[in-house]
Amino acid sequence: MAEFDSAQELxxxxxxxHEAGYHEIDAYSPFPxxxxxxxxxxxxxxxxxxxxxxxxxxxxxxxxxxxxVAAITYPVNVGGRPFHSWPSFIIVTFELTILCxxxxxxxxxxxxxxxxxxxxxxxxxxEFAKCSENKxxxxxxxxxxxxxxxxxxSFLNGLAPRMIAEVPS
Amino acid sequence: MATNTQIPxxxxxxxxxxxxxxxxxxxxxxxxxxxxxxxxxxxxxxxLIVFGMLNMLALALGYLFVKGVxxxxxxxxxxxxFAIVNFVWWIGIGHAGTLISAILALLRQTWxxxxxxxxxxxxxxxxxxxxxxxxxxxxxxxxxYWMFPYPNTMRYWxxxxxxLVWDVFAVSTYFTISLVFWFVGLIPDFATMRDKAxxxxxxxxxxxxxMGWRGSAKHWHRYETAYLLLAGLATPLVLSVHTVVSxxxxxxxxxxxxxxxxxxxxxxxAIYSGFAMVLCxxxxxxxxxxxxxxxxxxxxxxxxxxxLATGLIVAYGYGIEAxxxxxxxxxxxxxxxxxxxxxxxxxxxxxxxxxNIGIPQVLWLxxxxxxxxxxxxxxxxxxVGMWLERFIIVVVSLSRDFLNSSWGMYxxxxxxxxxxxxxxxxxxTGMWLFVRILPxxxxxxxxxxxxxxxxxxxxxxxx
Numbered sequence: 001m002a003e004f005d006s007a008q009e010l011x012x013x014x015x016x017x018h019e020a021g022y023h024e025i026d027a028y029s030p031f032p033x034x035x036x037x038x039x040x041x042x043x044x045x046x047x048x049x050x051x052x053x054x055x056x057x058x059x060x061x062x063x064x065x066x067x068x069v070a071a072i073t074y075p076v077n078v079g080g081r082p083f084h085s086w087p088s089f090i091i092v093t094f095e096l097t098i099l100c101x102x103x104x105x106x107x108x109x110x111x112x113x114x115x116x117x118x119x120x121x122x123x124x125x126x127e128f129a130k131c132s133e134n135k136x137x138x139x140x141x142x143x144x145x146x147x148x149x150x151x152x153x154s155f156l157n158g159l160a161p162r163m164i165a166e167v168p169s
Numbered sequence: 170m171a172t173n174t175q176i177p178x179x180x181x182x183x184x185x186x187x188x189x190x191x192x193x194x195x196x197x198x199x200x201x202x203x204x205x206x207x208x209x210x211x212x213x214x215x216x217l218i219v220f221g222m223l224n225m226l227a228l229a230l231g232y233l234f235v236k237g238v239x240x241x242x243x244x245x246x247x248x249x250x251f252a253i254v255n256f257v258w259w260i261g262i263g264h265a266g267t268l269i270s271a272i273l274a275l276l277r278q279t280w281x282x283x284x285x286x287x288x289x290x291x292x293x294x295x296x297x298x299x300x301x302x303x304x305x306x307x308x309x310x311x312x313x314y315w316m317f318p319y320p321n322t323m324r325y326w327x328x329x330x331x332x333l334v335w336d337v338f339a340v341s342t343y344f345t346i347s348l349v350f351w352f353v354g355l356i357p358d359f360a361t362m363r364d365k366a367x368x369x370x371x372x373x374x375x376x377x378x379x380m381g382w383r384g385s386a387k388h389w390h391r392y393e394t395a396y397l398l399l400a401g402l403a404t405p406l407v408l409s410v411h412t413v414v415s416x417x418x419x420x421x422x423x424x425x426x427x428x429x430x431x432x433x434x435x436x437x438x439a440i441y442s443g444f445a446m447v448l449c450x451x452x453x454x455x456x457x458x459x460x461x462x463x464x465x466x467x468x469x470x471x472x473x474x475x476x477l478a479t480g481l482i483v484a485y486g487y488g489i490e491a492x493x494x495x496x497x498x499x500x501x502x503x504x505x506x507x508x509x510x511x512x513x514x515x516x517x518x519x520x521x522x523x524x525n526i527g528i529p530q531v532l533w534l535x536x537x538x539x540x541x542x543x544x545x546x547x548x549x550x551x552x553v554g555m556w557l558e559r560f561i562i563v564v565v566s567l568s569r570d571f572l573n574s575s576w577g578m579y580x581x582x583x584x585x586x587x588x589x590x591x592x593x594x595x596x597x598t599g600m601w602l603f604v605r606i607l608p609x610x611x612x613x614x615x616x617x618x619x620x621x622x623x624x625x626x627x628x629x630x631x632x
Contacts, residue, residue, distance in 0.1 A: 007621060008624045010624075027386040032613075032617070036389070036390075039386075047398070069327070070330070074324075095338040098406045099342040102346040105395045106353050109395035110380065113388045132196075132361040132384060133196045
């Protein structure tokens with residue numbers, strides 16, 4: 001794990017590490033940095049798909065429920081209007097689309113991120129507490145095929161970090 | 170978030186954050202209010218007052234549940250009374266929070282970053298207050314779940330053609346999505362609070378809420394996508410909620426309700442009163458907690474301009490109502506207009522015009538927009554005016570409908586006033602606790618406002 005002082009340094013370091021052939025890496029920052037996820041080779045973002053499916057589920061099930069209630073199981077004649085009076089069903093369909101889409105955005109994001117995960121080895125490095133304040137970190141995981149304790153350390157040293165630490169597993 | 174990482178180079182106006190701050194000092198300043206600032210005597214005294222008001226609500230509702238809605242001033246023909254007046258007023262106030270957090274996020278208005286958190290908290294408490302009224306008005310509030318579609322032994326299902334059923338779905342969705350939006354926004358700040366906390370149990374509580382957030386680039390990437398999509402979903406939602414509330418009226422055939430201007434005019438009115446509440450809260454809070462560097466004069470001035478603009482839309486709504494009263498040639502509509510101007514509630518209508526249209530026009534002058542005292546006063550006037558608007562819509566229309574034999578007057582009882590005052594207590598108690606328990610300004614979004622937060626893609630630079 002290497003610590004950096006600024007977002008720009010972390011960004012450059014992430015690019016260099018990825019180009020050097022390390023692929024199982026992660027970068028940590030106190031706020032979102034545009035392009036950092038791409039810099040460490042992360043492209044599979046499934047959150048939009050989850051939201052789309054959630055929204056479709058909400059909308060379709062809401063309309064189906066209303067149709068079934070109003071036209072099949074509990075038909076009420078209101079002034080001779082058709083049982084399948086679809087304009088009246090739009091609002092509940094819309095609301096449930098939003099509700100299910102929104103809930104799947106939040107729950108999907110949390111689940112895909114693997115949270116809640118109260119324990120993670122990076123927290124064992126005392127300096128990492130500053131990651132939620134003003135410091136930036138780059139981690140090469142030991143599971144990376146190219147990982148070698150000495151070589152990786154000297155490679156990270158070449159990126160001019162503020163400090164380097166081995167994360168106890 | 171993705172929406173806010175633009176470099177504000179073209180922005181030559183007053184900065185949205187005072188110069189001289191670093192990532193560290195922003196974090197320190199906001200988290201210290203919660204973590205290390207001692208509880209002051211003023212806070213305790215204020216809390217006792219607002220908590221007393223909350224207890225008044227418990228008393229009023231307790232007596233209501235024992236006796237029934239007969240203790241209120243509602244009658245036939247005015248069956249809705251204070252319950253719906255206050256419901257619409259509170260829901261409207263909530264709208265500013267979602268507008269600030271969702272719509273302004275999509276429009277990349279970075280100035281929102283310092284006020285969205287507490288505006289969202291305001292939304293949640295306002296919707297909770299709003300929800301109290303229809304629940305209490307039901308007569309048998311313990312059977313509220315009958316409104317939801319579920320298989321039951323009565324073999325009954327809700328009527329999905331009724332605006333009141335739409336309202337149940339709209340308001341419950343609104344509350345849920347606002348809560349989710351607020352919580353998602355808080356996750357990275359919970360992590361900051363966890364790392365800044367000095368005592369074990371404080372650390373544990375924030376740690377539990379942060380769910381192990383560690384600021385990984387992959388996490389941030391998904392986080393930003395989710396936040397943006399939530400903003401995109403909440404934007405039509407906030408516009409739909411007050412539209413559905415206005416359908417409660419507009420679908421009915423009562424004169425003064427049955428108009429197509431209602432949805433847009435209700436939404437504009439909601440944002441109008443919501444921004445007034447934001448200003449009423451932000452002005453004292455920034456003074457007490459010395460947050461003038463984060464909630465700058467530019468924020469207050471922009472909020473004042475939004476109020477002025479939405480106020481003019483509301484004025485247009487009143488104008489169209491009056492115009493249609495005359496132009497339609499419908500005797501009931503013309504009578505409604507005459508009755509508002511000359512009937513038993515004419516003083517309320519005059520006060521409404523003064524509060525919502527007349528007085529806020531001073532906001533055209535910069536002098537009033539940059540004076541916190543005046544701004545607070547005008548916002549308060551707007552809140553009163555918007556309450557009067559709902560009173561006029563509900564009470565004046567119901568008190569004089571088609572048949573003279575069904576005319577009547579409405580007088581709220583002390584229980585009505587206690588319930589209304591009690592919900593103000595509920596709202597303020599929530600805000601009182603919120604400012605001391607949670608970071609009231611989004612810390613990580615404030616960090617993105619600093620120039621150091623913007624990086625250049627190395628790959629692009631090279632090519």
